Amino acid sequence: MEQSHPVDIKKHVRTYIAVFVALLALTIVTVAVSYWHLPITYAVIVALIIATIKGSLVASYFMHLISERKLIYLTLIITFAFFLVLMVLPVLTVSDKIVN
Amino acid sequence: MQIPYTVATRPDTGLFNAKLGVWLFLASEVMLFGALFSSYILLRVGAPTWPHGYDLLNVPLATFNTVVLITSSITMVMAWASLMMKDFKKYRIYMGSTFLLGVVFLIVKGFEYGGKFSHGIFPSESTFYAIYFTLTGLHGLHVIGGMIVNAYFWGSGSKMWKSEPERFTNRVEVAGLYWHFVDLVWIFLFPALYLL
């Protein structure tokens, strides 16, 4: 980041604390939900959504992605696309078998 | 012979070299942990039965560890913010806290692992434990790596604040990005292994 004024940083500090509180709250939520023992599909979806929100908060504010340069975004979007490929395709090859 | 843009940002990209470098490194780490998550998915989907994490693992302990790591993330970003506000003393407090929180995380991890080992449960026990130990173990190694870097920037590395404050601030920012990433991985690891 460019040299910012101490005043700007103080505003950022307020944001950091807000994010911190949000992260703690979401942690409590995700643990609480796990005690409900939802059917596995729903459990996965809810856990993923909460984790994604938490992760986005860390990335956007602690890692300053929200004000970061296009180039970094581009790199991350490409990476994320391949990450999804790696998550989804292998399991598709074993779920669609040629012989039952 | 100077390498350009080690401290100053390059006008058209708006970045200094190490920042681009660390984001690229983090991209590769996404793929590294991604491969392990992918393995977890494949093994779990292909298994006739798979235990619930909350039945086998200590959820309260891991929740505590999650809070520890999130807190260490905010102390890390505050360490950098302190440098931006030219407050070196505050920086040392925050960076030191980050390190100490890392120690706490590892101690708790030690208890977790110790608990399992003392009951004769090792990675070879089942594919669940294999992926649990490998994912958390690799994550733990990354925590240790980050702590070494942070310790260096708290200790002898902090001498650079006197001679090249902007370059030092950049270094701490870059170390922070790595540390936040380690926190980020845990944010996904924790529900995936413990809560599902």
Add this chain to the structure above:
Amino acid sequence: MANAATAHHHVHDDEHHHEELGFWQKYVFSIDHKVIGLWYMFTALVFLFFGFTLMMLMRWQLAYPGQPLPGWIFMGLPALIGIVVLFIGGLQRKLISLMGVIFLGLSGLIWYVVSDETMMPGGIMLPELYNSFGAMHGTIMVFLGVVPLAVGAFGNYVVPLQIGAPDMAFPKLNAASYWSYFVGGVVMLVSFFVPGGAANSGWTSYAPLSVIATQGQTLWLFGMVALITSSLLGSVNFIVTIIQLRAKGMTFMRLPFFVWTQFVTAFLLLLAFPPLEAAGVMQLMDRLVGTSFFMPSGLVVSGQILPYTGGGSPLLWQHLFWFLAHPEVYVLILPAMGIVAEVIANNTRKPLWGYKSMVYSVIFLGFMSFIVWAHHMFMTGMGTTISTFFQTTTMIISIPSIIILTALIISLYGGSIRFTTPMLFALAFLPMFGIGGLTGLPLGLAPTDIHLHDTYYVIGHFHYVVAPGTIFALFAGLYYWFPKATGRKMNDKLGRIHFWGSLVCMNLVFMPMFIQGLAGVSRRLYDGGAQYSHAQGVLYLNEVMSVGAWALGIFQLFFIFNFFWSIKKGEKVSENPWGATTLEWAATPTPPPHGNFLTIPEVHRGPYEYSVPGYKDDFVPQHVDGQLVPSQKTKV
């Protein structure tokens, strides 16, 4: 040399202050990208030679199964090379002499391996040893030979020069990359000495065989971890360097095509290698700690139930391996295409045809390479839907390849072709890569792959792309850039003998493989198919291919001798003997000093401004200023 800046008030650890450095500082602990590039080159060439020797040993067994191998010939060849190179180097050229010593060491290693009575009783190769040679030949050629040469050597040396940068973005990281590679290479070589010998489960290390294999496999895995680390550090360096350190005026669309290929290659390495690192760790855990990531339940080996809890998936290994290994093959070919592009533009004295298309194609190729990997797994029982997906992406990925090849061919049209030695290799690359690419099509189509999978057809296909494909391009690069590093040219006559001999022999070795593969001869058979009735009709080709391989080895002697002799006694040439437009030739002395440029160049034009009307020379370097009247503008 530029400013003898002694008044630095910040002492950066990587500053040398332009004093005359001792041997150790200059060559061993250097962090200069050119020195590191040369280290990569020498190391890679040694590994290429060793991997080649392993193949020559295998081909004895294939041509004359069960006959004692004349070990003295195979160890004698590197010994001879070592002595000659030592003689050339003498006491004055210590680096050359060091290479001579290394070749002698190599010959010792080969002697050790072929005289080991447990693996080669009476000089007859056991199947286990044959399998070791096969696995290590592949591993060494791909990971210790071609990629370090194409990326580590050529990339490191040329890219900063071509973009107008003083060095790589992270010089110390660059050195760390090399040493990590070196350690990985040593570990791989050491594995030949452990009980059971080196890894023998194929370069693909498929589970569960690799999990129960002998010790050498564990060393292979550790070696791979070191090599992957080297690659990852290097790829970060390349990407940051190309993005951040381009000289003023060097826009992305003015980059030499070689730099574009290195850029995309770096992204492939960055994002595709980590899954293999993870897989390597998991296989290590299976082997050392008893986990069952890749071990299925109830596996029985030699009548014994294996003590694994099971529940693992051998297919998981295949997915993670090929997720890397498919992009890896593009890592093998892209820098080669880049070199061929440079050499062709330079030796036709005209701009490349379709530069923009080539750039978009190489970017598109990079993306696609991540979603084709399971075409290596068509025979694993995947359903038709998912197979169709991978078949389709595989067909699509051939398009950018064809565009690049076609653009290179069209670039010849209307050119004033100079048949220099590098150009000969670059020209041969075109049809050879064409054959390699076309023969890939029946492999990428699932129905035909049913017949061809794991046969010699596959070996023929990928060797055509890598051997008379990539390696020819790398030779082109070595002959081309040799004068930049040394100020001398390699001998043309020897170069021509090397070229023609290699071209003929490459085809002698690899063309018959298609015939054998179509007949159904499987790969990795230590007797070349002798036991199978369907192979009998094509067995005679084994001897043909082996003789071709050994002849190919003999022709490399011309190159090796030429290379070392020319460093010392080659014809001295000017700073830009090829009349090239790119910065590494036109804007920096020979050899380039630490920091590369006496004055940092500013770029004003594209990379291939050859035969520009209105200029007295038939080339205009990128950094040369001067207005072009609209009617005189060259379309790049």
